[in-house]
Amino acid sequence: MTRLPNRSTQTLRLxxxxxxxxxxWQHGYELSKATGLKSGTLYPILMRLADQGLLTSKWxxxxxxxxxxxxxxxxxxxxxxxxxxxxxxxxxxxxxRVSRANS
Amino acid sequence: MTPPLHAYMQRFSSSxxxxxxxxxxxxxxxxxxAMRAExxxxxxxxxxxxxxxxxxxxxxxxRVRNFAGLDRLVVRIxxxxxxxxxxxxxxxxAKLAWAYRTNPNWAARYLxxxxxxxxxxxxxxxxxxxxxxxTLYAAAAAYLVCHRRNAVPYYAAAVxxxxxxxxxxxxxxxxxxxxxxxxxxxxxxVWFGYTVLALMIANHFRHRQFPPSRGPT
Numbered sequence: 001m002t003r004l005p006n007r008s009t010q011t012l013r014l015x016x017x018x019x020x021x022x023x024x025w026q027h028g029y030e031l032s033k034a035t036g037l038k039s040g041t042l043y044p045i046l047m048r049l050a051d052q053g054l055l056t057s058k059w060x061x062x063x064x065x066x067x068x069x070x071x072x073x074x075x076x077x078x079x080x081x082x083x084x085x086x087x088x089x090x091x092x093x094x095x096x097r098v099s100r101a102n103s
Numbered sequence: 104m105t106p107p108l109h110a111y112m113q114r115f116s117s118s119x120x121x122x123x124x125x126x127x128x129x130x131x132x133x134x135x136x137a138m139r140a141e142x143x144x145x146x147x148x149x150x151x152x153x154x155x156x157x158x159x160x161x162x163x164x165x166r167v168r169n170f171a172g173l174d175r176l177v178v179r180i181x182x183x184x185x186x187x188x189x190x191x192x193x194x195x196x197a198k199l200a201w202a203y204r205t206n207p208n209w210a211a212r213y214l215x216x217x218x219x220x221x222x223x224x225x226x227x228x229x230x231x232x233x234x235x236x237x238t239l240y241a242a243a244a245a246y247l248v249c250h251r252r253n254a255v256p257y258y259a260a261a262v263x264x265x266x267x268x269x270x271x272x273x274x275x276x277x278x279x280x281x282x283x284x285x286x287x288x289x290x291x292x293v294w295f296g297y298t299v300l301a302l303m304i305a306n307h308f309r310h311r312q313f314p315p316s317r318g319p320t
Contacts, residue, residue: 029141032211039157044164047134057137061238070144071137 011045012086018055018075019083025060025072046073049070054079112148119155123162128169135162167255176248183244190244193237193265200230201280232268236261 013035018026026034032042049055056076059069075083120139127135138158145151172178203210203222214222243257 005171027141027144028137032154039141039154040160040164041157043134043138043157043161047131047165068140068143070140071133 002088008045010035010041011049013037014042014049015075015079015083015086018073019080019087022080025058025074027070027072031073041075049079054082109148110154116142116148116151116155119152120158123155123158126159126162128165130169131165134165164255173247179215179247183247186240186244186247186261190237190240193233193240197230197233197237200225200233229268232264236264236268239264288309 014031014037017031017034028039028042028046031037031046034040035042037045046055046057050057054076055073055075056079057071060072063068112232120135120142123133124132137160138161139153142151145154156200167173173182198266199210199213200222203219205212210222211219239261243254243261245256246257
């Protein structure tokens, strides 16, 4: 049976986290800590979401000299709509986290 | 953590991340650099190592997904046949090792006096692991033909289980040599197949998007 895209628990957790602060740019490590996903799981999901146009990324210079720039991420308008839609259809996995983040 | 150990882990994790950047296909290179850049914000040695292993896993997964050879059904069938051959050999070994315990007269038909000494020393756990590994190879072969991406974890688990089951014992090769159906021709045919596969993979790594581009963007 073919799995539906973006319906894994890990993806839903990541979407919830990104939806929790939709305007903020977040680092990979920060997302990893917040979602509990290891880098080997997190980045393939980020890549897939970016391929689907649901996630945007950019390099951000550090405020501290000598520290290399870091990649930061946030949902695109399409991604926000998708994540909100998922929150409605998957309230247990995603909606609860979002409402907690918004409260 | 002692300073020398901390420094060693810093270097080790940096090397792993560098390797991940090298392995990642060109189209995804920026993502590997992004993972590597995160290392600078991690202080703890063990956390850095964990992060770098994750980078490596992501990079190799992407590399396997981008292995164009696997797009061809004939290549996937060829690899699946090699895997089934491996599965058959492992199952035969497990069957022979089990038969040695339950029906030694039957097993003795396939075993020389030296082989019997090897079989006498095999723990039951290794027989079970060998059977599990064979099942995983068969599952990987089926998945490879039907859905190429889903085969990877089965292969990883099969190879891992096989390595554990072979640790300290060469009983599988002993028993495979006793496999009456295996002629010299099939034996060399399998090794020829593995060689072709290894050359294909080497060619993939050598010419497709290698060497990696340098420096952060």
